[in-house]
Amino acid sequence: MSIFDWLSQSLFSACGVEPTPVEPGTVLSTFDWMEQSAVGSCVMQTPMGFYILLAIHSVGLAIIVGVMLVISLRLLGVARGISAQALPKIITLGWWGFWVNAVSGISLFIGEANKMFGNTTFRWKLFLIFVGMVSALILNKTILKPAAAGDLSKLDSSSAKNQAYFSIFIWLAVITTGRMIAYITDSGL
C-alpha cells in the first residue's frame, strides 16, 4: 500500500465515508477521479462537511477582503493612526485568510470538480483572485514595505491611492463573482 492509499483510507474511515466502488480497469477522467477521491468524497458526504467548509471559506474571505479594505482605506486617508510600520504586518494577517481559503476552496473544488470547472463565473473568480494577489504583492513591495522602512512619502503618493482604489475594486469583484457562482451557472465549455 502506498502512502497515498494509506492517507486516503485514513481520511475515508475518519469521516465514516465509503469509497465509491470502481470496476477494475476503469479509467476515470481527472475531475471524476477528484470527486471520487477521499477528499472529494468526504467533502460531499460527511454530514454538514460541505457547509462547514463553506463557513470556514466565509471566515477566510472576511479576513482577507477585510484586511485589504482596511489597508486601502488607510492609503486613502482613513485611520491615519495606523502607522506605516503596521501595514506590512496587517497584510500578513490577510495572507492567513488567503491560505485558509486556498485550502478550503481547493477542497470544495475537488468535491464538485466537474460542476465548478464548467462554471464561467467560477473561472472569472479565479482570474480575479490571481489579479488581486499579484496587486497585493505589488502594493506590499512598492508602497507598504518602503513606507515601513521610513519612506513615508510613499504612503501619500498618487500611486498608493490608485493602487488602493484598484485593490478595493478587485476584491469586491472577487466577492461578486464568488457569490454569483451559485446563480450564473452556464457552462464555459
Next chain:
Amino acid sequence: MNSLADQLEPMATWMADTWLGHFMLGSWAWPWFEVFHFIGMSLLCGSILAMDLRLLGFFRKEISLHAVHALTLWGLLGFMINLITGVGFIFKGASSYFHNVSFRFKVICIILAGVNFLIFWFFVRKQIEPLKDDADVGLFAKLVGFSSLLLWFLVIWGGRMIPVFGDG
C-alpha cells in the same frame, strides 16, 4: 419548541406580502443583496480585526489606540449594509428564518455583539481616551475586544450554516 416562531407566523405572512417581500422575489434582487451582504461582512470584519487585535495588545507600537475610533465608523457602515440587506432576506423568507435554529443562533450573537459594542462605546471609549497612543488597555477593555472578535466570527459561522437547517 418553536412556539416563538409559530407566534410570529402572522407577522411573517405580512412581511412576505410587503413591497420589500415582493421585491426580493425578483430574480436578481436576492443575488445582489447577497453580494452586498458579503461586502458589508468583509468591511465589518476588517475594521473589527484591526480594532480588537489592537485592544488585545497586538500592533501596540504600530496602531495608535485612537485609530480604533476612526475605524468604528467604517465598521458601522459595514454593519448598516448588512442590516439593510439582511432585513431584505428576512422579508422574503421570514417564516423559514424564524424556524431556522442557525438563524436564531446568528441573531442572538448579533444582539450580544451589539450590547458588547454599546459597552465599548459608553464605557471603554472613555477609559481609553486619555491613554497614550501605544498604551496597553486594561483587562476589561481587552475582554470587550475579545468578545467582539469571538461574537462576530460566530455571526459569520451561524449565517453560513443557515442553509443546513432549512432553506434561506
